[in-house]
Amino acid sequence: MLSTMLSGIILGSVYTLAAIGLSLQWGVLKNLNFSHGACITLGAYIMWTALGANIGYLPALLVVMILMFFIGLAIERVTIRPFFGKPEVEANIFIATVALSSMIAQAILLIYSGRDKNLAPAIAGNMNLGILSTTNHQLFILLVAPIILFAMWLVLNKTTIGRAIRAVSQDPMGAVLIGISTKKIYGITVGVATVLAGISGVLLGPIYFLNPHMGESPLTKAFIIVILGGIGSLKGTIVAAFSVALLEVLVGLFVGVTWGPLGLFAVLILILLFRPEGLFGAKLRRG
């Protein structure tokens, strides 16, 4: 039971990272970037390649972060920017990013083959904490996730670029009026979110296996978390991420692993019925 709770908390940390990226894009772009899941996969695979080159764990992570940022910029340029200011923005961006994510998955399949791969953990080995026994990698996640979240909070609240991102998220028109280039902010937002997706892929990799579709399930959960927590709410996202992760492991423990997604789906419907703005969302934005 206690170890189940621990794995729930660890899952929650990773989900938070994946969901924060999604929530950030959602808040700023007011649109869904569906390729976020494919970016989780991509991050894990780039890490696998980088680790294969024997450059050490942290340099490899740095390589992943830098590459993911530029991939994010490219994603924004190709599948998001062309559709702004035109009719059916929402539908077009969604379809384009869906198409892109299937392209990325297929490209990964072609390059790395579909066989499951093992991604090396940050620190190998197990740790025994009295009644609890856990892998070092899971402890690494517990340590790294709050650091990244705190860094995100610092960037968003204390730097010029972070303030600009929040300004665009709150009022794009007003942001333009005070001289913020929304295009640049959109690009940077998707870039940062893609980096977060990549990191969560790197952290998830050693827990599951790497395969071209490994990002889909975390993506579904990230969506549910963002809805649950309310769009653009950091606190809500964190609480929702841990609730979803705990619900998932508890349902897995008591009812059966395959019923976890069903439970989440039921929760999602209930939330949408009774509180569509999410548990912590400020205001309902219809459409």
Place this chain on the structure above:
Amino acid sequence: MTDHKLTKGNIITYGLLLLVMMLIPFFIEDNYILHLLIVSLVWANVVTNWNLTLGYGGMFHIAQPTFLAVGAYVAGISAVQFGISPWICLAIGGIGTLITGILIGVPSLRVKGIYLILLTFALHFTTSEVVFHLKDYTGGSMGLTVPTFHLGTIEFSSVNLAPYYYIALISLIASLLVAKLLIRSNIGKALIATRDSEVLAVSCGINLYKFKLITFSVAAFMTGIVGAFYSHYIMVIGPELFTFSQIVNGFGMIVVGGIGTFMGPVLGSFAITFLSELFRDIESFRPIIVGAIIILTLIFAPKGILHELEKLFSKTRSLFIRNPNKEKVSP
């Protein structure tokens, strides 16, 4: 968007098209091409219903491929586990999907945009989880072997695909007729008005939710029937019905044909099906090519490739016929 009146010219065009479609099995000997045509017809049916809700109804969702799978599994399970005749299974598949559609539609059509996408996305994953979980009924990842149709002396088999072709054609025509009727009815007018300006439509007293639910359920029902047909045609249904490429391909057909046009998605489904066949030798690149086509079409021809071709056609025509619109201009 498009003209919904049946003009004389339209009737002649549709009549000729129908005649050609009915005669095709007499001229095509190659079973493989006939198979591709049947698959195109099935997908034309799916995307027609998808487009009815997405293009006309303004409900942006990804439920239609899931409905195809639900129809296929409901019919397949009824036929295999309960020994019901495949003909009756067509109706059962439709009704089962209708129920699924209503169950999903009732809570989720109240919300719009992103929320609806996510709910249907969750539906997609949940359905596939349920199918894998209920192995005893669905065969799980091994798939389910489904019996095919029987009718008098007509031979339904892999060497004689013509009867399947006609069933697929009839069900596509039925879907098109239902869609046309719905679009021309008050429901369709209300939905189009809503799509174009929701505030105005609601202030005119349109009960949006009810109309959306009706359209969504009708589209689910029609898709369920074609899903049931697909299950009895392909005879082995399995996890491939839930792959993500189903959604991507469906989007490809709608986008290439033009969102919110009546015949566009139908032609789009033929275009995408046969185009993917062209790349059969480099099969593993297929999803990449389809994805690239979707993104490029969205950027450069947002009204669909069909629309662009039409424009090109009228442009070249105007090169030969001087000022074709001259007589239309009132003095």
